[in-house]
Amino acid sequence: MSGRLSSGAPAASGDADELGRVFAALADPTRRAMIEALLREGTTSAPRLTAELPITRQAVAKHLATLDEAGLVERAPAAGREVRYRLRDGALVSAGAWLAETESAWERRLARLKGAVERKR
Amino acid sequence: MAEQTQERKAARTEVDVEASPEEVWEALVSEERREDWLQEPDREVYIEVVQTPSRLVWWWGGEDEPATRVEFEIVAVPRGTRIVVTESEPDFPISLLAMSFARVLA
Numbered sequence: 001m002s003g004r005l006s007s008g009a010p011a012a013s014g015d016a017d018e019l020g021r022v023f024a025a026l027a028d029p030t031r032r033a034m035i036e037a038l039l040r041e042g043t044t045s046a047p048r049l050t051a052e053l054p055i056t057r058q059a060v061a062k063h064l065a066t067l068d069e070a071g072l073v074e075r076a077p078a079a080g081r082e083v084r085y086r087l088r089d090g091a092l093v094s095a096g097a098w099l100a101e102t103e104s105a106w107e108r109r110l111a112r113l114k115g116a117v118e119r120k121r
Numbered sequence: 122m123a124e125q126t127q128e129r130k131a132a133r134t135e136v137d138v139e140a141s142p143e144e145v146w147e148a149l150v151s152e153e154r155r156e157d158w159l160q161e162p163d164r165e166v167y168i169e170v171v172q173t174p175s176r177l178v179w180w181w182g183g184e185d186e187p188a189t190r191v192e193f194e195i196v197a198v199p200r201g202t203r204i205v206v207t208e209s210e211p212d213f214p215i216s217l218l219a220m221s222f223a224r225v226l227a
Contacts, residue, residue, distance in 0.1 A: 102132035106206050110136040112158035113204070117140045117148050 025070035030055060031063050035072065035087070043076045043084045131209045139201040146174035149193060 025031055033053060037044050046064060050057045064085060067073040076086040138145055148154045150171070156162070163183045170178035175195050182188035194205040 099132045102208050103134050106132065106134035106208065107136075109159055110134060110204060110206065112160070113145075113148060114136050114138045116154065116158045117138050117144055120144070120148075121140060 021070040022072065025066050025072055028063070028066075030059075031067055034060075034063060034067065038073065038085070038087045043086045045082050045084045047082070131207050133205065133207045135203060135205040137198060137201060137203050142174045142195045142197050142202045145195055145202045145204060146177075149177055149195075 026035075030053065034044070034049055037049065037052060046057060046060050049060045049064070053060065055063075064073065068085075071088055073085045074088045076084040078084045148158065150173075155166075159166075161181075164181045165183075167180045167188075168177070169180055169190075170176060170192075177193040177195075179191050180188040181191060190209045192207045192209075194207075196203045196205070
């Protein structure tokens with residue numbers, strides 16, 4: 001792995017090219033499985049991912065580089081020689097934000113539903 | 122009105138409508154009428170539970186987005202009908218990840 005780390009968390013930037021890389025990175029099921037492993041385990045490494053996923057070490061390295069370039073993962077400080085990866089801060093939005101967003105979407109939909117039902121009377 | 126339901130997080134929203142539960146039900150289950158107020162053409166709706174006219178459960182999600190569960194409870198109240206909607210987050214929070222970038226884009 002010689003993946004160079006990109007600078008800045010994606011959520012902190014509105015740059016369209018950077019967002020394009022993020023969406024492209026998340027569009028692949030293998031890379032989503034890698035993110036899932038990071039959510040589950042905190043950190044991971046290329047050998048560990050190679051053991052967990054039905055792909056070669058070369059493929060793992062390529063996918064990690066893609067996630068790195070999209071700003072989703074970064075190298076974690078490690079004591080040993082093994083390079084470990086973790087999710088970059090800001091890659092995950094809080095559950096609180098999901099709740100707030102979902103509830104406000106339903107408030108808008110229910111207001112339209114109420115209007116539709118009451119108009120029809 | 123956020124609340125925690127067991128281990129899963131659920132968003133809960135409600136509204137009172139001046140109409141009968143049957144009138145509300147019709148607007149929920151008719152695909153044509155649903156499109157008018159839901160306005161989510163990119164999401165596929167898969168109905169899971171139909172208990173006329175008090176409970177409806179569906180799963181939905183867009184492309185590259187895991188499904189979430191949406192439950193409607195329809196309750197008669199003195200001046201009409203109360204609709205309580207609960208949307209549950211999927212077990213795997215990748216949707217949160219995708220959503221954080223969608224918000225930046227908006």
